[in-house]
Amino acid sequence: MTTSADAVASAHAAFHDAAHAPGMPIVAVIGDGQLARMMHTEAIELGLSLRVLAGSHDASAAQVTKDVQIGDYTSLDDLRRAVSGAAAMTFDHEHVPTEHLRTLIAEGVNVQPGPDALVNAQDKLVMRKRLRELGAPVPPFAAIESVEDARAFWQAVGGAVCLKARRGGYDGHGVWFPDSEVELVSLVEKLLGAGTPLMAEKKVALVRELSAMVARTPSGETKAWPVVESVQTDGICTQAIAPAPGLGDALQQEVRALAKTIATELGVTGALAVELFETVDVAGQPEIYVNELAMRPHNTGHWTQDGCVTSQFEQHLRAVLDYPLGSTELTAPVTVMANTLGADEDPAMPMPQRMQEVWKRYPEAKIHLYGKGHRPGRKLGHVNVSGTDVEATKKAALDAAYFIVHAQWP
Amino acid sequence: MTTSADAVASAHAAFHDAAHAPGMPIVAVIGDGQLARMMHTEAIELGLSLRVLAGSHDASAAQVTKDVQIGDYTSLDDLRRAVSGAAAMTFDHEHVPTEHLRTLIAEGVNVQPGPDALVNAQDKLVMRKRLRELGAPVPPFAAIESVEDARAFWQAVGGAVCLKARRGGYDGHGVWFPDSEVELVSLVEKLLGAGTPLMAEKKVALVRELSAMVARTPSGETKAWPVVESVQTDGICTQAIAPAPGLGDALQQEVRALAKTIATELGVTGALAVELFETVDVAGQPEIYVNELAMRPHNTGHWTQDGCVTSQFEQHLRAVLDYPLGSTELTAPVTVMANTLGADEDPAMPMPQRMQEVWKRYPEAKIHLYGKGHRPGRKLGHVNVSGTDVEATKKAALDAAYFIVHAQWP
Ligand SMILES: Nc1ncnc2c1ncn2[C@@H]1O[C@H](COP(=O)(O)OP(=O)(O)O)[C@@H](O)[C@H]1O
Ligand SMILES: Nc1ncnc2c1ncn2[C@@H]1O[C@H](COP(=O)(O)OP(=O)(O)O)[C@@H](O)[C@H]1O
Ligand SMILES: [Mg+2]
Ligand SMILES: [Mg+2]
Numbered sequence: 121m122t123t124s125a126d127a128v129a130s131a132h133a134a135f136h137d138a139a140h141a142p143g144m145p146i147v148a149v150i151g152d153g154q155l156a157r158m159m160h161t162e163a164i165e166l167g168l169s170l171r172v173l174a175g176s177h178d179a180s181a182a183q184v185t186k187d188v189q190i191g192d193y194t195s196l197d198d199l200r201r202a203v204s205g206a207a208a209m210t211f212d213h214e215h216v217p218t219e220h221l222r223t224l225i226a227e228g229v230n231v232q233p234g235p236d237a238l239v240n241a242q243d244k245l246v247m248r249k250r251l252r253e254l255g256a257p258v259p260p261f262a263a264i265e266s267v268e269d270a271r272a273f274w275q276a277v278g279g280a281v282c283l284k285a286r287r288g289g290y291d292g293h294g295v296w297f298p299d300s301e302v303e304l305v306s307l308v309e310k311l312l313g314a315g316t317p318l319m320a321e322k323k324v325a326l327v328r329e330l331s332a333m334v335a336r337t338p339s340g341e342t343k344a345w346p347v348v349e350s351v352q353t354d355g356i357c358t359q360a361i362a363p364a365p366g367l368g369d370a371l372q373q374e375v376r377a378l379a380k381t382i383a384t385e386l387g388v389t390g391a392l393a394v395e396l397f398e399t400v401d402v403a404g405q406p407e408i409y410v411n412e413l414a415m416r417p418h419n420t421g422h423w424t425q426d427g428c429v430t431s432q433f434e435q436h437l438r439a440v441l442d443y444p445l446g447s448t449e450l451t452a453p454v455t456v457m458a459n460t461l462g463a464d465e466d467p468a469m470p471m472p473q474r475m476q477e478v479w480k481r482y483p484e485a486k487i488h489l490y491g492k493g494h495r496p497g498r499k500l501g502h503v504n505v506s507g508t509d510v511e512a513t514k515k516a517a518l519d520a521a522y523f524i525v526h527a528q529w530p
Numbered sequence: 531m532t533t534s535a536d537a538v539a540s541a542h543a544a545f546h547d548a549a550h551a552p553g554m555p556i557v558a559v560i561g562d563g564q565l566a567r568m569m570h571t572e573a574i575e576l577g578l579s580l581r582v583l584a585g586s587h588d589a590s591a592a593q594v595t596k597d598v599q600i601g602d603y604t605s606l607d608d609l610r611r612a613v614s615g616a617a618a619m620t621f622d623h624e625h626v627p628t629e630h631l632r633t634l635i636a637e638g639v640n641v642q643p644g645p646d647a648l649v650n651a652q653d654k655l656v657m658r659k660r661l662r663e664l665g666a667p668v669p670p671f672a673a674i675e676s677v678e679d680a681r682a683f684w685q686a687v688g689g690a691v692c693l694k695a696r697r698g699g700y701d702g703h704g705v706w707f708p709d710s711e712v713e714l715v716s717l718v719e720k721l722l723g724a725g726t727p728l729m730a731e732k733k734v735a736l737v738r739e740l741s742a743m744v745a746r747t748p749s750g751e752t753k754a755w756p757v758v759e760s761v762q763t764d765g766i767c768t769q770a771i772a773p774a775p776g777l778g779d780a781l782q783q784e785v786r787a788l789a790k791t792i793a794t795e796l797g798v799t800g801a802l803a804v805e806l807f808e809t810v811d812v813a814g815q816p817e818i819y820v821n822e823l824a825m826r827p828h829n830t831g832h833w834t835q836d837g838c839v840t841s842q843f844e845q846h847l848r849a850v851l852d853y854p855l856g857s858t859e860l861t862a863p864v865t866v867m868a869n870t871l872g873a874d875e876d877p878a879m880p881m882p883q884r885m886q887e888v889w890k891r892y893p894e895a896k897i898h899l900y901g902k903g904h905r906p907g908r909k910l911g912h913v914n915v916s917g918t919d920v921e922a923t924k925k926a927a928l929d930a931a932y933f934i935v936h937a938q939w940p
Contacts, residue, residue, distance in 0.1 A: 127534030128541045138587035139594070141901035143881055157574060164571045164594045165835075167881070167899025167911060177548035184549070184574045186596055343893075425575075429836075429894050429916070441882070444889035451861040451916070471553055471577070472851070479854035483753075484839050489577025491551035501577060506839070506861070 139186035140169045145441060148173065148203045149181070150193050151212030154490040154499065155417050155433075156181035158425070159212070162434040168441075173202035180490045181212070196220045203229050210390055210440045211416055214241045215288070232338065232389040232440035233415045240386050241415040245286045245319040254385050256378060256410045259397075261321035270308040273320045274301045280323040283307060285316050292355010297323060324409055330364055330396040331420035332379035335435040335445055338389050343435070343445040344376040345428060350395070350420045356497070357419040359518065360457040362427055363450070365510050371406060382413065391436040393418030419459065419499075424448075426486045426504040427455025452506030456513045458521035460501045466494035467527035474527050478503075478520045485520040500525070549596035550579045557847060558583065558613045559591070560603050561622030564900040564909065565827050565843075566591035568835070569622070572844040578851070583612035590900045591622070606630045613639050620800055620850045621826055624651045625698070642748065642799040642850035643825045650796050651825040655696045655729040664795050666788060666820045669807075671731035680718040683730045684711045690733040693717060695726050702765010707733060734819055740774055740806040741830035742789035745845040745855055748799050753845070753855040754786040755838060760805070760830045766907070767829040769928065770867040772837055773860070775920050781816060792823065801846040803828030829869065829909075834858075836896045836914040837865025862916030866923045868931035870911045876904035877937035884937050888913075888930045895930040910935070 140146050144167055149156040152174030160181060163170045173189050174182035182188040191198025193216050203209045208230045221235040240247045248261045262273045264283065274281055281304055285294035298304035311318055329352055334344040346363035363372070379394045395411040421432035430438075430446030438445055467474075471489070478485050482505065489501035503520040507513035522530045550556050554577055559566040562584030570591060573580045583599050584592035592598040601608025603626050613619045618640045631645040650657045658671045672683045674693065684691055691714055695704035708714035721728055739762055744754040756773035773782070789804045805821040831842035840848075840856030848855055877884075881899070888895050892915065899911035913930040917923035932940045 124534050124537035128537050131538045131541070135587055138592065141588075141593060141899075142903060144899075144901070145882055160594075161571050161574050164567060164574075165896075165898045166885075167897075167901055169594065169901070177545055178551075182548065182596075183551060184570075184579065184596060186592075186594060186598075188596075426839075429896075438889070443882075443886050444893060446889065447894035449894070472555055472853075475576075476853050479848070479856065483854060484857035484859070486575075486839075487577075488575045489551075489554075491554070491577050491579070493552060 136171075136187040136189075139171070141167060144168055145207030146171055146187075146205060147437060147440065148206035148209045149212055150199065150202065150209065150216055152176075152179035152181045153212050154180050154492075154501075155212035157184060157490060158417070158422075158431075158433045158488075159437060160185050162431060162437055166434065166437065168437060171202060171206060173198060180492055183491045194220075196223060199224060200227075206230075208232050208440045210436070211238075214238055214415060218242070234387065234389070237386050237388045238415055241413045243286050243317075244284050244289070244412060245317070247413055248319065248321070250386065251382070251410050251413075254382065256382060257408055259322040259324050259409050261319055264308055264312075264318040264320050266312070267305050267308055270304050270320065271301065274304055277322045281320050282323045283311075283318060283320045285311070286319050287317060291357075292352070295355055324397045325399055327398045327400055327406070328364075329411070330367070330375065330398055330408070331360065331418065332375045332394040332396060333391060333418060333421045333424075333432060334376070334379040334383050334394070335391050335432070335439040336380075336383040336388050337439045337445065338442045340384065341445050342380045342383055343448050344379055345421065345424060345432070345448045346450060347372055347375050347396075348420055348423065356459070356461065356499075358459050358461070359514070360420045360423050361510065361514065362423045362455045362457075365454075368406070371408070375408060378408075378410070382410075386413075388413075388415050390415065390439045391417045391421065391432050393420055395420070419502075420457075422488070422502050423455040423457040423504055425488065427452050427506050453508045454510050454513050455504055455506040456510075456517035458503050458505075458517040459499060460489075460503065460521045460524040462494050462496050462498040462500055463525045464496050467525075469527035471524075474524050477527075478523050482516045482520050485516060487520070487524065546581075546597040546599075549581070551577060554578055555617030555851060556581055556597075556615060557850065558616035558619045559622055560609065560612065560619065560626055562586075562589035562591045563622050564590050564902075564911075565622035567594060567900060568827065568832075568841075568843045568898070569847060570595050572841060572847055576844065576847065578847060581612060581616060583608060590902055593901045604630075606633060609634060610637075616640075618642050618850045620846070621648075624648060624825060628652070644797065644799070647796050647798045648825055651823045653696050653727075654694050654699070654822060655727070657823055658729065658731070660796065661792070661820050661823075664792065666792060667818055668820050669732040669734050671729055674718055674722075674728040674730050676722070677715050677718055680714050680730065681711065684714055687732040691730050692733045693721075693728060693730050695721070696729050697727060701767075702762070705765055734807045735809055737808045737810055737816070739821070740777070740785065740808055740818070741770065741828070742785045742804040742806060743801060743828060743831045743834075743842060744786070744789040744793050744804070745801050745842070745849045746790075746793040746798050747849045747855065748852045750794065751855050752790045752793055753858050754789055755831065755834060755842070755858045756860060757782055757785050758830055758833065766869070766871065766909075768869050768871065769924070770830045770833050771920065771924065772833045772865045772867075775864075778816070781818070785818060788818075788820070792820075796823075798823075798825050800825065800849045801827045801831065801842050803830055805830070829912075830867075832898070832912050833865040833867040833914055835898065837862050837916050863918045864920050864923050865914055865916045866920075866927035867912050867914050868927040869909060870899075870913065870931045870934040872905050872908040872910055873935045874906050877935075879937035881934075884934050887937075888933050892926045892930050895926060897930070897934065
C-alpha cells in the first residue's frame with residue numbers, strides 16, 4: 121500500500137533526479153545563502169548542477185534550485201543525504217563540524233576544501249598561528265584564556281587591543297575594541313564566563329583594508345584575482361573597489377603571491393579570500409598584515425561577476441571539481457561592488473520600483489538580489505558597476521545600493 | 531481523507547510557492563529550452579523569479595528551476611495554470627496559438643510580446659508583407675498557393691528562388707533552394723499537398739549574414755546591441771562575431787535604427803532579433819536586406835552573456851516587465867560565440883573531461899551547456915570567447931566548440 125508520505129517522498133525523489141543532466145557532475149553545497157545561490161547561477165551556465173542542503177525551501181539558494189535537500193548541516197545523516205551521488209561537496213559557510221567532514225571523507229566523499237584547510241578559517245587563533253608559521257605578516261596576537269592573559273596583552277601592546285571570539289564571528293559580530301583595560305577585563309570575564317574562546321591582537325592603524333582572492337584546485341593549480349580595496353562599515357563589508365586604487369604593482373604582486381602561498385600551504389581548495397590590512401611603516405611606505413581567511417566565495421569577490429572573465433562562483437565550482445581554472449582578467453578598468461544592507465525600516469516603495477528608479481538613472485548598474493525578506497542590516501543583495509573612472513563608478517554603485525535599501529538618493 | 535495524489539499535489543504547491551521571493555514579480559516563461567534556462571540564470575541574479583511551463587521535469591530549463599509546471603503550450607488550461615499570479619507571460623519560442631494569447635489577454639494576463647506582434651514572427655509571408663509596408667528592404671517575394679504561382683515566381687526572378695514554409699520552420703528546416711523549375715514544381719506540389727503553406731523569395735547573393743538585436747519595453751523604450759555577423763551552416767547559426775567585423779559606422783547606425791523601427795512599428799516587446807543579409811549593390815557598396823524576425827532572445831545574441839554589460843536574457847526580462855533597459859556597451863573589443871552542435875556520434879570521452887581539455891588550452895573560454903543529451907546536430911550549448919583580435923578570438927571559440935562535440939581539436 122502506498123501512503124501519502126511515501127507518494128510525496130517518491131514524487132520528490134523523481135523531481136530531484138530530473139535536476140541533474142546525465143553524465144554531468146553534481147556538486148553538493150552545504151548552506152542555503154546567497155553564496156550557494158550565486159554558485160547555482162554559474163552551475164546552470166556550465167551545465168553542472170547543484171544540490172543544496174538547506175534549512176527551508178524558501179531560503180536564498182533553495183528558492184531558485186531544483187534539487188533541494190532540507191536538513192541541518194550539523195547532522196551527519198543530513199550531510200550524508202546531501203552528498204549522495206555528488207562528485208564534490210562544498211560549502212557556503214565554514215560551520216560544518218570538522219568531525220563530520222572526517223567521517224564523510226572516510227566514507228569516500230570528496231570534501232573540498234577539506235577539514236585540515238577549513239580549520240584555519242574556523243578558528244581565528246589557529247589561523248593566526250598557522251599564518252605566523254608560514255611567515256605571513258600578522259599583527260601581534262595572543263590566546264586569551266584568563267583575565268591575566270588579557271591584562272598582560274593590554275600592557276604588551278600599549279592598550280591597542282582588538283579582542284576576538286575565536287569561532288563563529290562574522291560581519292564584525294565577535295570583534296571588540298575596548299577603550300580601557302577595565303573594559304577589556306570586564307568583556308573577557310563575561311565572554312569567557314559564557315564559554316566563548318577568545319584571542320586578542322594588536323589593533324592596527326589601518327590606512328585601508330584590502331582583499332586578495334585566489335582559487336586553488338586539489339591538483340595544485342592556483343589563480344589569483346586582482347587585489348581589491350574593501351571598505352568595512354561597523355565590521356561589515358559595504359564596498360569593494362577592483363582593482364585597489366593606487367596599489368603599486370610591486371605590492372600587488374607581493375600580495376597575490378602571498379595569497380597563493382597561503383592557499384597552497386594550507387591546502388585550500390576552491391575560492392580563498394585573504395583579508396588584509398594596509399598600514400604605513402616607519403618609513404612611510406605601505407605595509408600589509410593578514411587579517412583573516414575565508415575558504416569560499418567571499419563578499420569582496422562579488423565584483424568578479426561583472427568585472428572579470430571568470431567570476432568567483434564559476435571558479436569555485438571549477439576548483440572544487442579539480443577542473444582547470446579560468447582567466448581572471450578584468451573586463452573593465454574599474455568595478456565597484458556596493459552591498460545593499462537592509463535599512464532600519466523597510467521603505468514603502470516596493471523593491472521592483474526601487475530597481476526601476478536605479479536603472480532610470482544608472483542603466484549600467486548590475487543589481488543582484490538574494491531573494492531575502494527585509495531585516496535591518498541584513499545583506500539583501502549587492503550592486504556592481506563597471507567603468508573607467510574610480511570616483512564616478514563608486515558614486516554610481518553607492519547611489520544605486522543606497523536607493524535599493526532607502527528608496528531615496530543619498 | 532487525504533489521498534496520495536492530493537498529498538503529492540499539495541507538497542508540490544508548497545514547494546513551488548517557496549520559489550518566489552515575496553514582493554518580487556514572477557515571470558511565466560512558456561517553453562523549456564535553453565532560452566528559458568538562460569533567462570532563469572539572470573532572473574536569479576535580479577531576484578526576480580521564473581515559472582516555467584515545461585514538457586517534462588528534465589527539460590533544459592525545467593532541470594534548473596524550482597517552479598516548474600508540466601503542461602502543453604497548446605492547451606489553454608495549461609497556459610492558465612502557468613501564468614496564474616505572474617506579472618508577465620513570455621516565451622522561449624513562437625509557437626503558442628494566437629487565439630489562446632487573445633483569450634489570456636481578455637482574462638487580464640500581461641502577455642509580452644503580444645499576439646499582434648508575434649504573428650509577424652510566426653508567419654514568414656505576413657512578416658515579409660509587414661516589413662515591406664514599413665519600407666524595410668526585403669528580397670522580392672510572393673505567396674505560393676499553386677504550381678502556377680511557383681512557375682511565375684521562377685520566371686520573375688530568373689530562377690534564383692528560395693522556397694520557404696510560412697510557419698514552423700527553424701534552423702533551415704522549411705527552407706529550400708531548388709536548382710530547376712522542375713524541382714521547384716515538384717517540391718511545391720508535394721508541400722502544398724501535405725498542407726504546408728508556402729512563400730518564395732528571391733535567392734540573395736549573400737556576402738554574409740548579420741543580426742541586429744534590440745529590446746523594447748511596453749512603454750516604448752528601445753535599446754539596440756551592436757550588430758553582429760552571424761555564420762549559418764546548413765541553415766543553422768554556428769557562429770556570431772560581435773561586433774560585425776568591418777561594418778562601417780554609417781551602416782551600423784542604419785541597421786540599428788532599422789531594428790528599432792521594426793520593434794516599434796510592430797509593437798514588439800522583449801528581445802527582437804532582425805536577421806539580415808548583406809549583399810553588394812551595383813556600385814559595389816554593401817547593401818542590406820531583412821531576412822526574418824525572432825521575438826525572443828536569439829542564438830545570435832548569446833555573445834551578450836560575456837561580451838556586453840547587459841545580456842539579452844536580462845534585457846528580455848527587464849523589457850517584458852516594462853523596467854528601464856540596461857546598457858548595451860561592449861565589455862571587450864570582440865566576442866565570438868560558437869555553437870556546440872551534437873556530432874554525428876557522441877565521442878566516448880565524457881563531457882566534463884572535454885570541458886577540462888578546452889580550459890587547459892583556453893582558460894578564457896566561457897562554456898555554456900544546456901543540460902541536454904546528445905543528438906546529432908542538436909544545440910547542446912555554446913562557447914563565448916572575448917578578446918582583442920578577431921581571428922585569434924574566433925579560433926579560440928571555434929576550437930573550443932569543436933572539442934566540446936568531437937573530443938578532438940579541429
Ligand atoms: N587587529 C585589528 N586592527 C584594526 N581593525 C581590526 C582588527 N581586526 C579586525 N578589525 C576590523 O574589524 C573588522 C572585522 O574583523 P574580522 O576579524 O575580519 O571579523 P569578521 O570575522 O566579523 O569579519 C575588520 O574588517 C576590520 O575592519
Ligand atoms: N532569400 C534568401 N537568399 C539566400 N539565402 C537565404 C535566403 N533565405 C534564407 N536563406 C538562408 O537560409 C537560412 C535559413 O533561412 P531562414 O528563413 O532564416 O529560416 P529559419 O527560420 O530556419 O532560420 C538563412 O540564414 C540563410 O542562410
Ligand atoms: Mg572579516
Ligand atoms: Mg533564420
